[in-house]
Amino acid sequence: MPANPIQLRVNGKSVLVSAGTVLAAAIAQAGVTKFRRAVTGGPRGPLCGMGICMECRVTINGQTQCRSCQTLCEEGMEMRTDE
Amino acid sequence: MNHAFDIVIVGAGPAGLAAACAAAESGQRVAVLDDTPWLGGQIWRGEQSRPQLSQAQRWIERFRRSGATLLDRTSAIACPQPGVLLAEHPDEPREIHWQRLILATGAREMFLPFPGWTLPGIVGPGGLQALVKNGWPVDGKRIVVAGSGLLLLAVADGLKKHGAKIVSVSEQAPWSRVLGFGPALLSHPGKMLQGAGIKLRLLGVPYRCGVWPVKAEGDEQVRRVTLTDGRNTWTEDCDLFACGFNLVPNVELPLALGCALSDGFVRVNEWQAASVENVYCAGEPTGIGGVDCALVEGRIAGCAAGDRHAPAKALFAKRACWHRFRAALARAFALRPELKSLAADDTLICRCEDVTLGRMKQFNGWRDAKLQSRCGMGPCQGRVCGAAAKFILGRGMESVRPPVFPARVSSLITSGTSASNPNPNQTTT
Ligand SMILES: Cc1cc2nc3c(=O)[nH]c(=O)nc-3n(C[C@H](O)[C@H](O)[C@H](O)COP(=O)(O)OP(=O)(O)OC[C@H]3O[C@@H](n4cnc5c(N)ncnc54)[C@H](O)[C@@H]3O)c2cc1C
Ligand code: FES
Numbered sequence: 001m002p003a004n005p006i007q008l009r010v011n012g013k014s015v016l017v018s019a020g021t022v023l024a025a026a027i028a029q030a031g032v033t034k035f036r037r038a039v040t041g042g043p044r045g046p047l048c049g050m051g052i053c054m055e056c057r058v059t060i061n062g063q064t065q066c067r068s069c070q071t072l073c074e075e076g077m078e079m080r081t082d083e
Numbered sequence: 084m085n086h087a088f089d090i091v092i093v094g095a096g097p098a099g100l101a102a103a104c105a106a107a108e109s110g111q112r113v114a115v116l117d118d119t120p121w122l123g124g125q126i127w128r129g130e131q132s133r134p135q136l137s138q139a140q141r142w143i144e145r146f147r148r149s150g151a152t153l154l155d156r157t158s159a160i161a162c163p164q165p166g167v168l169l170a171e172h173p174d175e176p177r178e179i180h181w182q183r184l185i186l187a188t189g190a191r192e193m194f195l196p197f198p199g200w201t202l203p204g205i206v207g208p209g210g211l212q213a214l215v216k217n218g219w220p221v222d223g224k225r226i227v228v229a230g231s232g233l234l235l236l237a238v239a240d241g242l243k244k245h246g247a248k249i250v251s252v253s254e255q256a257p258w259s260r261v262l263g264f265g266p267a268l269l270s271h272p273g274k275m276l277q278g279a280g281i282k283l284r285l286l287g288v289p290y291r292c293g294v295w296p297v298k299a300e301g302d303e304q305v306r307r308v309t310l311t312d313g314r315n316t317w318t319e320d321c322d323l324f325a326c327g328f329n330l331v332p333n334v335e336l337p338l339a340l341g342c343a344l345s346d347g348f349v350r351v352n353e354w355q356a357a358s359v360e361n362v363y364c365a366g367e368p369t370g371i372g373g374v375d376c377a378l379v380e381g382r383i384a385g386c387a388a389g390d391r392h393a394p395a396k397a398l399f400a401k402r403a404c405w406h407r408f409r410a411a412l413a414r415a416f417a418l419r420p421e422l423k424s425l426a427a428d429d430t431l432i433c434r435c436e437d438v439t440l441g442r443m444k445q446f447n448g449w450r451d452a453k454l455q456s457r458c459g460m461g462p463c464q465g466r467v468c469g470a471a472a473k474f475i476l477g478r479g480m481e482s483v484r485p486p487v488f489p490a491r492v493s494s495l496i497t498s499g500t501s502a503s504n505p506n507p508n509q510t511t512t
Contacts, residue, residue: 020132021218028219033203033304040437043303045203047434047467049210050125051118052191052333054462055434065462069214072120 008077023068023079024049024056035068036082058082087180088114088152090388091168093159093336094187096124097374098366100146101381102185102388107149109389115146116154116170116179122146124189125209126374129216142378154179160487162340165360183361183388186337186349187381190367192234192327193470196432196440197425199299200326207327208238215245222246227308227321229253229296231416232329233373239288242325250319253294253310255328255422260415261292297425299324313421329416331470332368335487354395355384363388372409379405423475432475433468435461440475449478 005016010030017026024046027035034043035056046056051070059080060066068079090106092099095117107113123130127139134140146153154170157177161169168184170177192207194200206214208228215221221242227250228239239252254261297316298309309318334342337349343358344350349368351357357364365384366377379402386395426432428441438458446452449459449472458472459465464487472478 017218020129022214025214025218025220028214035203038201038434038437042201042437043203044201044434045304046206046214047194047210048191048207049213050191050207052463052466053194053434057462069210070119072217 006073006075008073008075008079010079011081017073019073021073023058023060023066023071023073023077026073027058027068027079027081032081034081085178085180086114086154088112089181090114090183090185090385091116091179091181092151092185092187092385093117093168094124094189094366095119095122095146095153095155096187096189096366096377097126097142098189098377098381098384099124099185099187100142101378102187102363102365102385103151104142104145104149105382105385105391105394106185106389107151107385109386109391111389113149113151114154114179115151116157116159116168118156118158120156122153122155125213128213133216138374159336162336181361183363184340185355185363185365185381185384185388186340186342186357186368187364187366187377187384188333188336188368189377190330190332190371191466193329193331193474194326194467195328195422195425195471195474196430197296197298198427198430199301199305201431201434202299202301202305203303204301204305204322205299205324205326208325209234209327209330211323211325212238212241215242221323224248224322225250225320226323226325227251227253227310227319228325229255229294229308229310230325230327230329231255231418232327233412233416234327234330235325236290238325239290243288247323249288250321251310252288252290253296254290254292254416255295255419256292256416257419258292260417263415295419295422295425296324296326328418328422330367330371332371334368335464335466337362337364337368339487353399354387354392355380356387370406370409371412372405373412376402376405376409418474426475432471433458433461435459435463435468438468443472444476 015030035045038044044055047053049069056068057065058068089111090113092102092115095115103115130139157170157172159168159170168179192209224247226247239249294312297311299305300307305324307318307320308324341359342349348370349364351364351369355363355365363384365380383395383398426440430440432440436457438456443452452458
């Protein structure tokens with residue numbers, strides 16, 4: 001268990017992460033590999049890890065199309081990946 | 084919200100931090116803006132929450148004491164008129180006024196398409212490293228590393244420290260060229276390499292040159308990678324595949340400002356001044372030279388922008404030394420022509436709009452392909468497929484239309500610019 005953990009929810013599942021963790025990492029820690037579905041349906045996950053490819057987009061607190069690799073985890077965040 | 088400064092720096096990586104410290108010493112009002120919530124750019128990312136590198140700590144501390152303002156989570160997206168940058172922040176659009184501007188926008192990894200390259204679990208080596216620094220779990224994971232550049236070694240070493248099992252590291256450049264790079268390394272006490280190649284082999288990780296990936300397979304994520312040395316082909320099982328082919332400069336913002344390029348990099352003079360008045364550029368957009376090259380260029384740009392020419396000049400010899408290192412890097416890790424034919428006609432090139440290579444080939448140029456197939460029109464705005472298309476087909480992005488990042492419409496309305504958003508429903512944080 002991390003020191004001073006931050007609690008958030010990934011697809012409804014509760015995850016504890018340490019401060020300084022990005023959302024993409026929290027999603028991976030929750031065991032999710034597929035972040036979004038491409039326009040022709042294929043599964044996708046982070047590619048660049050630095051905010052330029054947009055493959056890591058997820059819904060954060062109801063806001064769609066957020067880059068999970070550039071967003072730090074905050075207490076109570078609700079996060080959803082594509083089905 | 085409006086902000087006004089004497090010197091504004093875009094990018095808080097090594098080049099931007101060094102520029103900010105040098106500029107602040109001239110007593111001017113200095114601001115640095117960065118897209119990310121942290122300081123340090125790519126290499127020093129994560130150093131604020133988990134300090135590890137003393138060089139990073141020194142520069143971050145120096146920046147904090149410099150008096151420069153940090154505007155984080157702020158992406159520069161357009162330049163509606165000289166002296167004004169339009170930026171996006173999660174809470175509000177920002178208009179930032181400058182007298183002098185230093186562009187330190189860094190570089191990104193180059194990704195080349197091959198069958199299967201869109202599977203989850205295939206990540207750029209630098210990108211994976213960056214994610215791991217911010218908590219991505221790799222403990223016990225089997226990782227194949229392939230592509231090109233010194234970054235492969237540094238990353239493999241870093242991942243191993245985090246508990247990953249590195250299956251192999253494959254460099255596309257042949258041994259003869261990589262070994263030829265040796266003398267350049269010896270004269271620059273190996274900052275980027277950190278003796279990583281030798282260390283890896285001591286740790287039992289094979290480092291092979293003249294080997295490249297031909298395909299990746301898996302169901303909903305990557306499971307195995309096929310590699311070749313041009314004669315033999317074999318398959319390796321993995322949980323993650325870190326694959327990237329050197330770096331390409333982030334020149335979208337410099338282009339949007341009208342800065343001239345030369346060979347794909349921003350053209351600068353001895354003071355790091357670009358072709359546009361009062362605009363400077365430092366670090367990777369001027370050439371891929373590593374962290375020390377970025378630091379010295381940033382310092383020169385910061386001094387010059389603050390009209391302190393003597394301290395800038397005192398750094399010229401050091402910069403020349405790193406420029407030789409930079410030229411040696413480019414020679415050693417030049418991409419082999421075989422990589423142009425990895426993608427099949429049904430391989431996707433544009434990952435945002437799912438455009439295949441076959442479809443792209445039907446068009447005459449990048450512009451034509453863009454209009455007809457939407458290739459490069461998606462949210463990454465050609466940042467991934469543009470460089471790949473240029474390498475494979477010899478055609479790529481010729482110009483940039485603002486905004487350089489997909490922006491919330493509100494940012495653009497505030498500015499009253501004519502910039503159009505290719506995808507109005509798209510938002511980014
Ligand atoms: C993904 C990645 C990982 C890397 N990892 C390593 C490593 O582990 N070890 C190593 O030796 N080298 C690494 N490198 C190489 C390293 O980046 C360079 O050697 C060095 O950091 C270059 O410094 P820089 O200041 O020029 O650019 P960067 O460090 O890239 O900094 C540029 C900064 O500008 C910001 N930016 C860009 N455009 C905008 C905009 N429009 N608005 C606001 N902000 C913007 C970016 O967010 C970034 O923080 C990596 C490179 C990449 C691409
Ligand atoms: S992984 Fe590329 S934008 Fe997040």
